[in-house]
Amino acid sequence: MKLSRATALAGTALVLGMLPCAASAQTGVPTADAPTQADETIVVTGYRELNQSVGDAKRNADQIVDTLTQREIERMPDRSLAEVLGRLPGVSSDRGFSSSQARTVTVRGFDARYNSMDVDGNVIWNSSRNNRGTQLDVFPASVINQINVYKTVLPDQDANSIGAHIELRTLRAFDGGTGSYFKLRAAYGLSDQDGYPASGIPSLRIDGAGKFTFGPDRRFGVVLGGEYQQFGFFDRYNEVTAYSQIGGLNVANGDIFHGIFPTRQKRKALYGKIETRSEDKYYGFVSLSYFDDSLAQSFDRGGTFITGTRVTGATADSGTFTKGTGETYFEQYRLNRETILLGSGLDYRLADRASLALRAAYTRYNHDEALFRSERFQIGGLSGTYDLDGDVPGVTLDSASLASASNSANWVQRTGKSAFLQTLPHRDNVYNASAELNWNAQESARGLGFVGGVSWRRLDRNFDQTTNNYGIPASPTLRLSDIVDIDAGAQSLDGANPGFIDQAAYIAWVMAHGTYSRDDALTTDYRLKEDVLAGHASAVFTRPGLRLLAGFRVEKTNVDNDTASTISGVITPQARRSDYTEFLPNVQAAFQPIAGLKLRAAYTETIGRPDFADFANGTTVSFNSQGVKIVSGANPDLGPRKAKNYDASIEWYFKGGYVSLGVFRKDLDDETFRQVRNTYDDAGVLTQIDTIPLNTGSARLNGLEASIVKERFDFLPGLLANFGFNGNYTLLDGKWNVVFTDGSTRTVDGLRNQPKWLANLILTYNQGRFGANIGYRLRGRTFTGTFGATPEGDIWIDHYERLDAQATIRVMRNLTLFGEARNLTNSYWIEDTGIDASAPTTTTTPGRSYWFGLKLKM
16 A cells, blocks of 8 residues: 555654644645545655745645745855845844844744744754744854745644744755755855954855765665854944933933954854655654854944033034043953754654654753953043944044043053953753644545644753952053053054953953952852643644644643742742643634635734743842832743734745735733732731732734745746846834833833834846846834833834845856855944934944855756
8 A cells, every 4th residue: 555645745744844734744725736636656755845946835835934945045145044034024134142143033023032943843942041032043054955934833833933933954865856966065255344353264164965865775865964164254333322312312421432343253064864764654864963153252342431411512413522531441252052953753654644753852052151341441531522423423532632542551441340251151951752643634635634743842951150250459550551452553542443452461460460259140040941741633624725724732831940049148049840831722724716826814822931031040039127028030930921823815826936915913912021019918018029020011013924936037038038036025013012110011113123124135147157146135123122211212223224146157067156245235233212213322234245156066
């Protein structure tokens, strides 16, 4: 008896993370002319061919999804998954800490903490110390053979997917048949911003991947791949630390800094799979992936501190100041992230219409952060003007002040403060396993079917923070001239730019002369064990042109948490246990009234688990003069955020492309805000005051997504037929109801990292040996998530535009040369605040960069 096509697809979908229904193979509504038989024969090779078009992937999915394949990814000079995803509708890339480089993504207005991800069907875990958002920049672009962003999730997917569920697929041995395949790419990069302070390393990339099959009937396969990247450049970073609103104007009332931030980044990736299959019985695999990212940054800042009340002649963009203080200092930041992912799976045909999928995986994630901050060198009595117009806010000193500031001997280290070294390592061990049964719920099935399964995941996390402080003594006096970095060349001490410090010499000085103290931050440290046990079930009804699914997911979460609390000044170990259970209904429908036209609708409920810093840290307990207990810190009983999601779309597919239009709404409850909570006894007497995170906020978001893809303009004459286009536009309207500590509320016109709108325009040209691609990203004003008591305290990201390009020429059958350009517009990332959100707080750019290399495919 042969395995039916649908049953085979059911078994292998979860293995490789292509479809949200995992091994259930709920691969979408059949086309109008799809076969009605449930016994079509097919060998067990996994989900559809790897080189399927993005239109096929979108059309054949059971839910609303957007996809990029290796072919589209290689057309743009994106270096990491965080950059790649920013090309998709509804997805915006978010930069990392004090960096211009993308690290995470926001999907449909919900940042990384509200999204989930897997790699080849295995749960991936590499979040920061505070929230659950996957740091996507650790995945080099070359490891991606296909990336799927599911905007509506099915019951078998991770419930922590209010924004989306992201699936990354690497190469498989049976993709494209049993033949062998090999690719190699190497490139060298140049940057506009690679002068002093130099990063010390050249920019280069090399990656390769290959597959082959062997054994009787080619039943066994092997995949091996890897990449090495390293980058050396610096960011131009500018900052205004504070404003006051005086006379209806935003008047600078803090530091106006210029910064030079050198970056050295190295990424390593290795992945491999051993696979086996029988044409009509089973598919099995074992995979091992290794991702390592090391980042070394130096933050060199310099400028002038201005007091707002000493500003005269202020306008919206400028002012004259007196008695300013020049300041310069540096920070060293190191971030090392290592991920080891071991996955395995077996898909087995039980009967003609039934399949069983088993999965098990282990992830080891090491996250090490270290930050050293020097104390500031200062000079007082400066006068001059400041200018906030343009991309770079700046200060110009008058002649007398400039003469004084230009002498490095006049800059003296501030005393009575501390330089410090802070280390923040955490270790994660993640275990997960699942089993799923699919009966008659495949795409070619007819009538009623069923999908059901169970899964278990354990997160074992250990977080340990330590700060070493070095108090700066009044004597001996350290001047900037004593510690200047001679490798930097002539210093430009002008009250606007940093003075470059010999960092190694400075660190040696403070360790020798500073007053040492250590803060083990025991109330910040924690050991966490989180178990999530989930079950899901769905009834599926399939007819030609119609697919209906109704199901649910139940998740029970148990948390064991060890930390410490400070009780009346005494550190006390604290053990906690908490749990919560969520029932999440899921209804989705797809209807194809005519060939090429597909209508979709869905109602789903999802969650966003609380941030670690809000529930896993310790507390501080004291008593006021009336004996009332005062508690501040984390809330171990904090629950998840909850969302109700409504989606509908219309999609039209044609030769070589598609057009789609979708609308959606998300209602979010139980958002987390720190708030005061009072507890009274039976007599009405106040007994306890808690200042802790509570599930008291809410949000609402409406959105629209539109896409048009045409691989070739084959309806046009001559050379015009060689052009292609991929464009998308997203409109987002969010309202965030924030809650202040005292319980008062206000509404912000946006969610964390939610743009007002997004757009991508990609134009391609391919003729014979020559190819060219231009990608233009556009993003409207975006709320950062930092809000004040009034709108003047909110911080927004200004609209952003960036142009990238690539050109290729095939010099031999299997060899192609290419050149790439990034950020041709030299765009600045600008954050604004104040009246009308027009006063810059931060502006940064990496400048332009250019890459030249070759690609070999066999």
